[in-house]
Amino acid sequence: MNSVSIKNILKTFGIVIVLVVLVIFFGLSTDTFFKVGNLFNVARQVSLLGIVAVGMTFVMLTGGIDLSVGSILAVVGVSVAKMMVVYGVHPVAAVTAGMLIGTALGFLNGYLVVKIDIPPLIATLGMMTIARGMSFIITSGLPIYNLPDGFQFLGQGYIGVIPFPVIVMALVFFLGSVLLNQTFLGRYFYALGGNEEAARLSGIDTKKYKLLVYSLVGFMGSIAAILLLSRINSGQPTAGSGFELDVVTAVVLGGVSISGGEGKLSGVLCGVLIMGVLSNGLLIMNIGEYYQAVIKGIVLLTAVGFDRISKK
């Protein structure tokens, strides 16, 4: 029993240790990393990643995956931009419509997985391509500028000293962990990924909850889409390219099992912060983007490898 709990501690805190080591490393090797402004910078940079990572955690807990989040980010962003700029729709209405679009695309992913029985990897890969193509069609391949005044607040504004997207991320993590740990629904996500057959035999409507989980990640993708649109202040059809892989990396770093049923949001938050700290720290150290990619990949493999070994 004792050795089990030591392993558990390692498993739970392994990722925290990685984060702390990285923070100390960058803190010591650069002058600027530890400045308050920079730490808020890190938080703001990871906020979109964090928001979508919560949804991705839900999906991955059920044993699925969603590769379409990056493209959903783009298609929701350009749709909202076009509604506001070209058709003069009120920002509140446009944002609401954007969220509906994102959620609907997520629902469609769920439908393909649950009803048509397409494996999640393939279903969302198809959606990824479709949504990316749609973004280019909607914009004719060109960015949409001249968003309404005041819209920039969502992505660039502050409440007190805290950037608004960071507040949104904190809220999403808080609500996400309440949902995951304190309600039926969250526990069902674990049940679905842990032993779907057993869940079904217990009378849990597995299909309904899978549909819901894909809709949820679409919804969270649309929140991120709107924050991103506001931050870059233009509707870019290329927005969020490769974003899905960053999200999956953060979630896996955070200890969520790729086969489902295991993982915690606290770990995922660490995974998200590690991604942010790495990007930010390497940037401050003037290490180029190409090297950053290599280093991120190595960190992912090391963290997961460490996890696998500590489990044995």
Add this chain to the structure above:
Amino acid sequence: MSEWILEAKGIEKLFPGVKALDGVDLQVREGEVHALVGENGAGKSTLMLTLSGIYQPDGGGIYLEGEKMHFSSPHDANHKGISIVFQELSLIPGLSIAENIFANRQPVGKFNMIDWDVLYSRTRELLALFELDNLDPSTLVKELSVANQQLIEIIKAISYDPKVLILDEPTSSLTEHEVTQLFENIRKLKKKGLSFIYISHHLSEIFEIADRVSILRDGKDVSIISVR
């Protein structure tokens, strides 16, 4: 009120090309352990899966306390009084003991949130029945020994307060000592009026625990033997 707590009359089950059950009768008394034996392919599993609502019979009827029953799912059968413990464990490894036992019916409190205090105290009561007081209800199932997982599965089945409990090869992963313990628990529950359908390959076990034995061959019941 019928003499039998559970009666299956002329159960038929067809699979493409095979008649897996061909008019099987089975009668179980209140508070007895009724063993079901037969070669592989004799129809034991099919009969069990039909009694527990996983399969729908193609003919015949299931009567619980004399009343004809239709089970749309195992979940439905659970609620109507027949629970089953599978040979293969059907627990969720990443959830706790308590959550597994009360899967799909966790007590909830304010804002529809899970009431952990109630959940854990109910689980402790159930664990105490099996002298598993040393287990913490919040322990994840994957951290338990296989034998304890099996017990949790039985506790889960019993928590529905069934009239008939079906055990499929329940001793396959247990040590001798654990088997003895399981049998003690079965006897205890028998005294409370619970009936068992007990499937096993081990004749010695059957002679130890069963009151009567039904033998199946080629999808038909061929004889009933009283052990006691």
